Amino acid sequence: MVEFTDRPEFRPCYTPAQMFNxxxxxxxxxxxxxxxxxxxxxxxxxxxxQSKNPDTKKNFYEVxxxxxxxxxxxxxxxxxxxxxxxxxxxVKFYYGRRHQDDDRQIKRFRSFVSRHMGMLRxxxxxxxxxxxxxxxxxxxxxxxxINPSW
Numbered sequence: 001m002v003e004f005t006d007r008p009e010f011r012p013c014y015t016p017a018q019m020f021n022x023x024x025x026x027x028x029x030x031x032x033x034x035x036x037x038x039x040x041x042x043x044x045x046x047x048x049x050q051s052k053n054p055d056t057k058k059n060f061y062e063v064x065x066x067x068x069x070x071x072x073x074x075x076x077x078x079x080x081x082x083x084x085x086x087x088x089x090x091v092k093f094y095y096g097r098r099h100q101d102d103d104r105q106i107k108r109f110r111s112f113v114s115r116h117m118g119m120l121r122x123x124x125x126x127x128x129x130x131x132x133x134x135x136x137x138x139x140x141x142x143x144x145x146i147n148p149s150w
Contacts, residue, residue, distance in 0.1 A: 012141030017043035026054030037095035061131040
């Protein structure tokens with residue numbers, strides 16, 4: 001678990017670099033050019049490269065999932081300082097930026113993980129599995145096996 005002494009209620013399972021190195025968003029997350037911490041660029045493996053053509057086979061669970069950036073923007077969930085969304089916010093937060101949007105983003109994280117862990121438990125109680133739900137959780141820095149009781 002990742003811990004932040006100034007935000008103990010925010011405990012993701014992965015660092016941003018770990019998420020990208022494992023495989024998220026088909027290698028095509030940063031659709032809008034943005035400024036990222038140099039430490040993040042150094043921490044991401046050389047095998048990961050930003051692609052304009054995301055490929056679901058590059059995802060950890062080899063499935064596509066989640067809504068488009070357009071959808072998130074239309075829902076007014078994107079802060080102008082992080083035009084690519086939650087993961088961009090998390091990258092900057094992890095590497096030290098504190099921002100007026102932190103409370104909202106942390107609440108979104110907690111809500112998303114809680115909702116999707118409930119969905120995953122529902123599938124599993126019926127003897128099924130959901131690679132899409134697991135991929136979604138990974139894209140929100142969560143590992144369903146590390147903390148299955150959320």
